[in-house]
Structures are given as structure tokens and as C-alpha cells.
Amino acid sequence: MHDGSALAERMARQRNGAGDPRALVGEFRRTAVLVPWVDGGLMTGVFGGVRWIYAFTDEAALARFARARQAPPDREWEYAALLGARLLDVIVPELGGPAGVAVNVADEDGSMLFPPARGIVPDAVAVDAGGAEGEGAR
Secondary structure (H helix, E strand, O other): OEOHHHHHHHHHHHHOOOOOHHHHHHHHHHEEEEEEEEOOEEOEEEEOOEEEEEEEOOHHHHHHHHHHOOOOOOOOOOEEEEEHHHHHHHHHHHOOOOEEEEEOOOOOOOOEEEOOOEOOEOHHHOOOOOOHHHHHHO
């Protein structure tokens, strides 16, 4: 299991055009990320017809997200530390529709999306898999 700093570095390289997408996904899968816990479940948002699980590489990135959402400074945010692999292989399929993971979404130059695509999520829930679910989601 890796900490979030190696993932953040790989994300930065990818954003600068010097990264390897497969290595980035592999790093995400091995990394424990912080996922806010709200109302008995993981915090998600919907954009572009995809449900995105919010995940963060460290507490500082989570705090920037809380500030961006104008959370009171004294509010404590509960979160779970989950391996990226668990998010992609177990939780995404349980969401019942197109879903992916949005990492460090409050960091304009440091965020990264892991969409519901083959090679990232299981083929059965990938929108580009060409199966019955994938056909309607294109």
C-alpha cells in the first residue's frame, strides 16, 4: 500500500504530458486515498451523467476541498481511508450506473479523474465495454 504523495506525483506527471496512464492507474489502485463520509455513505457528486466518488491524496487536499465548499472551519470531516483498487473494483460497481473516482477535485492543477472506462473499472461497468450497459451509456 502506498501513501498519497507518490500518487500526487504521478498525477502531476500525467497532467504535464510526461506520465504513463497505465502506471498512474496502477499507482491509484495501490494507494490508500481519503474519501469523505457523509450521511452514512461516501461523498459523491454527479457531473456529465457520471457519479464521481470524491477522493483525496492527503488531509491537506481534503481540507482544500472543505474550504472550497465553504465548510465552517471548525467542522470536522469524517473520512475513510480506502485503497483505490477497492473503490474501482468493489464500490464503483455497487453504485448502479456510470461511476468513477475524482481525486483532489479542489486542486485545479492537481486533480485527476478515473472514469468508468475499460482498464480502470471492471469491464461489466465500463461505459466503453460494448456490453448492454456500455451501449446505452455512450
